[in-house]
Amino acid sequence: MSNPLFAIDAGHYIDTPGKRCLKSIDPGETREWVLNSRIADKVQERLRGYRCATMRVDDVTGEKEISLSKRVALANQADADLYLSFHHNAGIHGGSGGGCVVYVAPAAQEQSIVVQKAVYEAVVAATGLRGNRANPMARASLYVLRNTRMPAVLVEFGFMDSTTDTPIILTEEFAEQAAEGVVSALIDLYDLRKKEEEPVTYEEWKRYMDRYLAERAELPASMPEYLEDAKAMELTDGSRPMAFVTREEAAVMARAAAKRE
């Protein structure tokens, strides 16, 4: 698949009720969307160097609530190749443990399961946040997984109410590692090539060179008084003042100069 399109969904928006870190662990009660979006931004940033495209189906300012049906519709309309939904978990209520969990739909496409395994393993390898979940690669009948036409996974990057996970998932370093994990899985799965690794062919180079030479020939003289002198001495007709001189033209000029002696 060349130039795949990844639809990225940072779950929720800033004001989603209840979706925030537990106050006793994080007095600032960081909102889940902020954490989700931070990883989404970093994934997009890293993928910019590769031959693929990304789109966001959440509101990147976090201020507008985008419904789940709208998110799915955006990805379906764009005919995205993969839907990645980013979330952070809750349910430990101030206890310890947690870790990363990746979900696919109960009737998931084969590729969803392939992505699920690769993303889980790469994120755990990059972050070290293995956790103690009995089933970190699970199936769940979640709206965005059920209604997307393309393969889809939903990643829960650790718990917002765990004394183990929360101090870690709040750090910039964790977000970097999580993004690195996701992107390394995508690079492998979709055989993504770096943009700059695409070599320029000889034919392309010749076209660029011709264009460059044609552009130079149109430039005005940078030392017009010298050009006037040269014209007066009949060394040049004054055309194409900024074009390069060939050896042949140089020989003609030298001959004209010699004749004047």
Ligand SMILES: [Zn+2]
């Ligand atoms: Zn969530």
